Amino acid sequence: MAARKYSRQRESIKDFLATRKDHPTADMVYQNVRRQNPNISLGTVYRNLTLLAESGEINRLNMGDGVDHFDADTSPHYHLLCTKCGKVVDLEMESIESITDTAAAVFDGHVAGHVTYFYGTCCECTKPEGLP
Numbered sequence: 001m002a003a004r005k006y007s008r009q010r011e012s013i014k015d016f017l018a019t020r021k022d023h024p025t026a027d028m029v030y031q032n033v034r035r036q037n038p039n040i041s042l043g044t045v046y047r048n049l050t051l052l053a054e055s056g057e058i059n060r061l062n063m064g065d066g067v068d069h070f071d072a073d074t075s076p077h078y079h080l081l082c083t084k085c086g087k088v089v090d091l092e093m094e095s096i097e098s099i100t101d102t103a104a105a106v107f108d109g110h111v112a113g114h115v116t117y118f119y120g121t122c123c124e125c126t127k128p129e130g131l132p
């Protein structure tokens with residue numbers, strides 16, 4: 001049945017994401033999930049990622065690099081985009097939620113929230129050339 005197959009594919013996408021800490025793009029998800037599901041299309045992967053993000057089961061990250069990244073960890077946390085290799089890394093840092101209040105203090109309208117991401121170079125890309 002189509003509905004069941006659909007759901008199984010969605011589960012395999014979710015399972016794959018849960019094993020990854022590097023916030024893969026839809027294409028990376030597709031390249032991996034198709035090993036177990038050779039008939040799956042990139043469009044199906046993208047549709048399922050969108051469904052999962054809309055239902056709050058995963059997070060969709062817009063890091064300003066033109067592609068969406070996906071995260072199975074839906075707890076509030078911050079991210080850094082490596083501008084060299086394109087990887088997205090979790091940042092363990094204190095909440096900066098209070099900047100919404102800072103903005104609200106200088107704005108007569110309503111400030112509902114903010115979106116923050118960091119960019120730089122990841123540990124691997126910061127290593128000097130030639131070192132392992």
Ligand code: ZN
Nearest residue numbers: 082085122125
């Ligand atoms: Zn990097």
Ligand code: MN
Nearest residue numbers: 071073079090
């Ligand atoms: Mn994350």
